[in-house]
Structure formats: structure tokens, C-alpha cells
Amino acid sequence: MQMSETEEMRERLREDFPYWCSKLAKIVTKQGRKIPLDLKPGQLALDAELEAQRAAGKPMRAIVLKARQVGFSTMIQAKLMHRCTLRERWDAATVAHDKETGGKLYRMAETIYAGLPNDDELKPKLGQHRRQQFLHFAGDGLWQQGDVFPDSRYIVDTAGEFNAGRGGTYRGIHASEVAFWARINEKLTALTSAVPEDPETLFIQESTANGFNEFRDWWLDAEEGRSEWIAFFWPWWKEPEYVRAFATDDERERFVIGDPGSPYAEEEPDLVLKHELTVEQLHWRRHNIANNFGGDIRKFHQEMPSTPEEAFITSGQKVFDGYRTAQLLVKTEITDPKTPTLENPGPVLADLRPTDLRTEPTISGSIEVPQGARLEHRQKGLLNVDAPWRLWLPEGDDGQLIRKSEYVMGVDVSGGRTDTTQEPDYHAIEVIDHRTKEQVAEYRSRVEPRLLVLQILLGALYFNNALVAIERTGGWGGAPNSILYNDYHYPFLYRSRKTGTTNDRVESRLGWDTNVRTKPLLLSGFGELLRIEEDGIKSRALASEVRTYTRTEKGTAEAEHGKYDDLLMAYMIAQEVARLSPLLGLQEGGSGVIQAGFVAASGVQGFGARR
Secondary structure, three states: OOOOHHHHHHHHHHHOHHHHHHHOOEEEOOOOOEEEOOOOHHHHHHHHHHHHHHHOOOOEEEEEEEOOOOOHHHHHHHHHHHHHHHOOOOOEEEEEOOHHHHHHHHHHHHHHHHOOOOOOOOOOOEEEEEOOOEEEEOOOOEHHHOEOOOOEEEEEEEOOOOOOOOOOOOOEEEEEOHHHOOOHHHHHHHHHHOOOOOOOOEEEEEEOOOOOOHHHHHHHHHHOOOOOOEEEEEOHHHOOOOOOOOOOHHHHHHOOOOOOOOOOOOOHHHHHHHHOOOHHHHHHHHHHHHHHOOOOHHHHHHHOOOOHHHHOOOOOOEOOOHHHHHHHHHHHHHHOOOOOOOOOOOOEEEEEEEEOOEEEEEOOEEEEEOOEEEEEEOOOOOOOOOOOEEEOOOEOOOOOEOOOOOEEEEEEOOOOOOOOOOOOOOEEEEEEEOOOOOEEEEEEEOOOHHHHHHHHHHHHHHOOOOEEEEEOHHHOOHHHHHHHHHHOOOOOEOEEEOOOOOOOOEEEEEEEOOOOOOHHHHHHHHHHHHHOOOOOOOOHHHHHHHHOEEEOOOOOEEEOOOOOOHHHHHHHHHHHHHHHOOOOOOEEOHHHOEEOOOOOOOHHHHHOOOO
16 A cells, blocks of 8 residues: 555655655754754764664764764764654663763753654654653553553663663673773673664764773774674864864965964875865864864874774873873784784794703702703694784794893782682783894793793893893792792793882892882883883783873772783893993804803802802
8 A cells, every 4th residue: 555645655664764854853062052963974974874874784883083073972872762652562771971071962862852843743742751761651651550662662871880881781881981980891792782683773983082092902803804883984184174274365365274383284295195185174273272272282193083093092090191101002003913914914823841850959859950941833723822012023044043142031910819800810921132222022820830930030031141131029929930940940040129228228029029119110111111112012902001001090000900011021131230230242153042251150159149
């Protein structure tokens, strides 16, 4: 049967979201005026991509990275209202990063609903509601008896409460400002589990960036095609409103692109070349940097990005400069890519095996002491229980890795589980070139302590009798130091210096002690290496720990909740010990191996020459 004109219009309103917005939805402008919601180009582009997913039989999923104040939150709230009011049992949740934002989003949705025409098919009556939290669309039916249409619910929760995704099923979710949530992965995983894999379901994450955190990981997976989420980016220069007219033609003529006299003009020629920006857009940009961002161009990059790369630069409450840590993550995507290629193969994965075992007496019996270590490359596809060493070393003509330097090894020994809500800490070993201060190897595992000691020894032997600094803070490094010194008789173990004294006298205890005097040295020293871009980092995992190292409200520095800092602590210790300890000037021996200038018969005899 052919539909009437009224039925056709209602069907179009049901299926054509932009049409519904322009005809029925109302929003309040910044000036306080209520106007129709005519979707802007960015909003239309996002909706088109979502509907293309639905048409292809896929669930609608998008990660929206955006500039401030471009209207995506409003558009997403409208899309939830469109579906909640016109589709049966289409429950939706908005999850905001705080209550204030949640309240604003609720008021957007409430305003859109309130402005709908008084037509029961287009504006179902409310069965229940709770201000700033809950709306139940029940139509004219008896909702207490379940005889209602559409019987859809719209709720608002905060990421801090974290109950929105537990125990329920939703057809639509708007996750707002995800980059500012705590424990992003944990919460998103729970929420995604609450939304069925159905073409009629909708899940949108939207956020401005907040550095290289887990939101960026979700973004990269979408951008690089490793997930079915759309990576949708809308830069400031695509926003039609972001232009600033000149007062006069003469003022426009005087505007010089890339003007050396303007502190914000350096990037302008590149922006014009890449994006064909007009002088009115550049005029708007200069005005906003100066007047809305306090002259901080990096803050403008974060809030009003031209590219996704710009968006993820941040300062926040991180210990280390956000701009430098952002550069660090980009750099390690080459030295340690998630997906290795022929051009960027990443580190060598290998195991270290003992050679020339000798039986030595100990207090508790005897022990097999390796006199050397050999490298055994990991075979692809081979299941290994223990973790591999990861090495960044040049390869010789014979295919062997070249070691032609002196090396320093920093070790952070795990104390086990420090937080019952996450996995135990890792043991971490970081090896750097003593001369260049560049990272050459890394080892991280949760092996039992006696196996860790063997890995420390094998690493030290392989890296030309490396100077080994094991953190003893908390007592966990005491046993490895003692076993290496007393049982394995390894001579090159670092002894702490007594800082803050006139002669920096040597303490009697082995290992590095991280305390109120030495930790600031680690942080300031590594921060300076970052600043001058001589950090030497090659590992993506290490770089990730640098960017999630956070300053707490109490002023202490530690990994943010759910993250680790084991690699970072080991690396900072290695760098500081390398700074404090003189090079021995070892001579190159055969096969690219450095030979020590003396032979240490025991830990006591050999220690004094290298501490």
C-alpha cells in the first residue's frame, strides 16, 4: 500500500537524521537564542560515516578527535534523542568525565526533547524522569504495565562512578572527553561489552586530546585499521566560523603570512601550503592564540589542532614535558614499531644463554657460575614462556650484533603486587651505552627472583662486563646484589654515594638507593636529557612509561593508576650512574668484544676500579 504524504514525512523523519534535526530539533546558541539544529559540515560528515557503517551491516562506532566548540557533543546528543524517541526500547547512556559536563550534556538532550512538536508519535510522553540523570520515554501507554512505546531510556552517568556499563545493555553510548577519564581502558572495555554488535547500535567516543594516553592508543588502532572504529578528525580550519575579518582593506594588506615579527606566525606558510588556509583564517588563529590561549601555541595545538599529531601534545600533570614526551612516542614508533617492517624492523628479540659454566662453592653449597653469555635469536612462531631480551645494536657482516663500548645496566627489582586492582610490578633491566648514553637493550619480566639474578648476570657478561646498578630501595634489590657479589663474584657492581656531603664518600652498601635526596637527581637529570633531545630512548614501552609518569596531589612522582614505571626507574638509574661513573677506557678485543684492562679475581678486588 502506498504511503500518504504524512506517512512518508514521518518515515523520513525516522530514517533521515539530518532532516529530523533541521525540522524538529532545537538548540540554544551561545547568545541564548533557540534555533533549529541545522547540522554543520563536520557534523554532517560524521553522521554520513556512521550511516555508511550501518548500511554496510556494521555497528556504528566512531572515535572523534576534535577541536573545541565545534558542536560534536550537541550532534551526538541529538542523535541519541532521535533514536530514543523514534525506536522501540533503544536505551542510551551518556558517560561524561565529570558531573558538570554530564549536567551540560543532559541539558542539551532535555532541550532537544522539550522542543519537539506536541505529537505523540514524534515526542513520546515521559513515564519517569530524574533531573540531570534519567529520562524514560513511555508514550501514552501504561508504563507500569510495560504497555508502552517506545519504552526507551536515556541516562547520564560519569566515568568516575563507573556504573553506566555494568549489568545493563545499551543501544547507544556517548563517551564524552574520554581522554580525561581515569583508567580509560578498563571503563571503555566495560562499556563496549554493554553494547551489542548490531548495525542499529551506536557508540561514539569523542574528546579533545590529553597527551599520549590510552585514548590515543584507541585512536591509532582505529586510524591504522586495527579496529572497526572510525577515526574521525575535524581540524579547526575546516570549521566555517573560525575566520576573523579585517577591520579595513589596509589592515588586510599589511597582514604578512609567516611574519617574523609575530610570535605565532612561524607555522603559517606550512599551514597555507598543506591546507590552503586564507588570511582570514590565519588572522583568527593569531587572535585566538594571543587572547584565548595566553600566547601558548602548544596549548592551541592541543585545543585547536590542525592535525591529529598536534592534538596529542599536552602538558597536564605529567612529570616530564608533554611536548618532549609526544616527540618521544613518535620517535619510538620508528625504532620500536607495533608492526615491524623491512624498513623498520624494530629491536632484535633474543635469549641470553650461559657459556663456560664453572662450579663455585657458596655458603649454602655450590653454584654453576657462567663465565660468558651468548645470544640466541628468538624463532618466529615459537612459544616461549620467559620474556625475551630486546636489543638495539648494529649488525656486523657476519650477522652478529656488535658491542664495541662500555655499558651501564640499571635494574629495578619488583616487589610484587603493590595494588590489588592491577597485575604485579615487573622486574626491569635497562642497558645503555656508557659513552653515548643511548639505550641498547631492555628486559622486563615477572620471573622468580633467582632466575632474574641469572638474567642480570648474563646481561652484564654479554655487554662487556657492564657496570650494574640494582635499586635496593625497599629491600627487594638486596638479595640480587648479594648473590651477584658473594656467589657469582661479579666485580662490577655499583655502590651508592652519600649525596649532600662535601666529599661524596662511598657507602658500604651495594646498589642504588632511591630516596628523598636521590630521586630529584634522577628526575632532573632525565628531564634535562629530554629537553636537549639526548634521552637515547629506543623502546616504545619505555617511552609509554615516560608519558604516564605523573605528579600526584601530594607532589610525589609515580606511574598513573593502572600503569607501570619499572622500565623508567631502571633507565633513569642507568643514566644517572653513567653520569656519576667514569669510563674505564677499555680496549677493543677480538670479535667486536671489549676486553677489560684488568682481571678481577673476586668482587672485593675488582670493585674499587669501577664503582
